Amino acid sequence: MTKILIIEDEKKLLNSLSQGLTEEGYHVLTAQNGEEGFFLATKESIDALILDIMLPKRDGLEVLSELRRSGFIAPVLMLTARDKVEDRVAGLDTGADDYLVKPYAFAELLARLRALLRRNFQARNFTMQVGDIELNSISRRVVLAGVELEFSPREYHLLEYLMRHVNQSVTREMIANEVWKESGTVLTNIIDVYINYLRKKLEQPGKPQVIHTIRGVGYCLRDES
Numbered sequence: 496m497t498k499i500l501i502i503e504d505e506k507k508l509l510n511s512l513s514q515g516l517t518e519e520g521y522h523v524l525t526a527q528n529g530e531e532g533f534f535l536a537t538k539e540s541i542d543a544l545i546l547d548i549m550l551p552k553r554d555g556l557e558v559l560s561e562l563r564r565s566g567f568i569a570p571v572l573m574l575t576a577r578d579k580v581e582d583r584v585a586g587l588d589t590g591a592d593d594y595l596v597k598p599y600a601f602a603e604l605l606a607r608l609r610a611l612l613r614r615n616f617q618a619r620n621f622t623m624q625v626g627d628i629e630l631n632s633i634s635r636r637v638v639l640a641g642v643e644l645e646f647s648p649r650e651y652h653l654l655e656y657l658m659r660h661v662n663q664s665v666t667r668e669m670i671a672n673e674v675w676k677e678s679g680t681v682l683t684n685i686i687d688v689y690i691n692y693l694r695k696k697l698e699q700p701g702k703p704q705v706i707h708t709i710r711g712v713g714y715c716l717r718d719e720s
Contacts, residue, residue, distance in 0.1 A: 496522040497612065501545045502532030502558065503574065512545065515601050516608075529553025536562055541569045543612055545604075548575040548586065556589050563590035566641025570611035572604070623658045625718045626705060628697065630658055644696055649674070653689050657706065657716035666713040690714055 499521045503509040513523045526532035529550040548555040573591040621632045627640040637644045671682040707715045
């Protein structure tokens with residue numbers, strides 16, 4: 496059953512939302528302040544979060560910011576009475592996926608929630624994971640142990656290629672043909688340079704290297720988990 500967490504301090508609204516979503520077939524968890532909501536979001540396996548901005552103890556923007564930094568990837572629908580453009584921008588920039596201004600119709604909230612869940616389901620189907628590395632081929636996001644990394648387009652394509660061939664040895668010629676769409680020995684050194692770029696970004700203290708050099712062949716991305 497799809498699990499929804501609602502963090503909302505207005506008890507009447509919280510109860511109404513909880514009842515409505517329960518009747519729609521969702522498993523609903525609730526919290527009335529930012530601290531309790533943050534705890535539930537990190538301890539439970541949440542499929543979507545409905546989050547009010549104005550909360551006691553910790554406001555919604557602070558909660559959302561810390562959740563995203565901790566690797567929380569579920570879609571977030573932010574609720575607020577603030578209707579200014581800068582408020583909506585602040586919420587979206589902090590990590591919200593959608594924004595709904597109070598008062599609102601329950602039917603609209605339900606439609607937006609369903610859309611977020613559909614998009615999240617589709618995105619998950621295009622997500623590859625090798626150990627602590629997660630790569631989404633739709634959003635082109637790469638996350639290492641919960642932290643999003645920045646990659647150049649060429650670095651991204653090289654990593655995606657290696658992940659699609661996890662635990663397989665690939666030659667430099669194969670990489671050149673698939674990632675650079677070229678062939679020839681001139682690319683050998685360039686490929687080696689980009690492999691080193693990836694290694695530096697994917698290194699984790701105390702953990703084994705994930706990209707291995709196969710002498711006389713090329714490289715292999717190994718799943719050590």
